[in-house]
């Protein structure tokens with residue numbers, strides 16, 4: 101698990117904004133970014149080595165000074181806003197050339213400030229929380245958030261690259277855009293929008309800090325989209341993944357729990373607490389649903405049913421149920437079956453039998469909202485293993501094609517890694533990747549290399565030798581497919 105890196109972010113308030121309905125500046129991250137691509141967020145980023153060399157007036161301690169310096173630098177680099185005292189003397193053109201000096205490396209951040217007799221004042225940066233990226237993420241940050249009022253006569257301007265766009269938004273409106281499924285955001289962003297939506301009041305900072313997550317405590321309840329709780333659980337899974345995503349889909353009355361996969365007691369306990377929190381608000385658990393048979397997806401089923409005193413049925417595809425010996429499956433899910441939750445809002449999930457990674461693999465589609473739970477067929481981190489005889493390459497490609505043909509997909513939620521915000525591009529990548537491998541395998545065979553072990557050495561040159569044993573399984577799956585298609589017969 102990566103250790104969190106120090107980072108700072110700025111929640112920029114518009115100058116002279118209406119305190120009862122404040123406007124903040126948010127940015128949309130490029131959907132090409134591996135980390136939170138396509139998400140709405142606040143400007144910010146990792147600290148730089150030179151951040152600590154900047155003196156900050158009125159700062160309570162050196163640690164805060166470094167964070168303020170980093171926040172101010174990121175704000176300048178990402179939006180061109182210079183939140184430094186003395187900066188009001190500079191013209192827009194001067195600020196642009198200063199930014200160029202910084203970006204090109206002609207001047208460091210501390211040099212630039214001293215050279216132009218600018219200084220940072222802690223009074224301009226109100227600390228409103230410190231959030232730590234949960235351990236499931238391949239990139240983790242310990243981010244300090246500061247509320248900053250945009251200096252007069254400066255307008256933020258997104259510098260294209262990591263960021264796709266930016267705009268002023270009324271905090272309440274921004275929050276509603278998440279409620280209405282229009283944007284994706286991480287918990288600290290949503291928390292900030294929600295907190296600001298009730299106005300810039302005298303207890304604003306207190307309200308910002310009122311949640312334990314704002315004080316560095318790990319966030320467990322993550323809702324990138326309303327009603328879909330993303331709940332990664334630590335599992336003994338295949339690297340680089342360290343967690344398996346459990347999903348809790350809920351509305352006013354019912355909860356569905358997908359893949360409670362952790363065999364570890366502390367993780368099972370955390371999930372039980374999450375479930376209890378939802379139940380305490382008047383909901384009941386309708387079913388535990390398994391996408392497929394692998395241990396990292398089913399490892400916590402019995403612990404959770406025990407916690408729920410056995411009243412909750414476990415549901416899976418027949419080809420999953422028949423091989424699970426230690427878990428009792430109470431109900432079989434068939435292809436195309438519709439699972440509807442009682443209560444509000446109405447949520448309907450269509451089960452799709454999508455074999456390939458496993459024979460009984462199921463995906464679940466929320467047609468109304470374009471959300472697809474992809475299980476291990478498509479994942480946000482690492483690769484999908486096709487290991488015969490449970491795995492089957494012909495089936496897998498058919499399943500990918502079927503997923504590709506679904507209309508209006510907006511979001512893929514996989515069994516591992518972060519959500520995927522550009523569904524069709526992702527599915528296409530998967531299909532292309534497999535077909536390219538297959539083409540190379542066929543070439544190898546035609547040139548006389550026939551044993552899977554040898555084929556791996558020729559074809560999987562981009563994969564570390566440690567992974568060759570697994571790659572061999574994939575080669576066998578490809579050879580089975582090629583053979584079934586008659587492509588291995590030499591004329």
Ligand SMILES: [Zn+2]
Nearest residue numbers: 392394457476
């Ligand atoms: Zn799996």
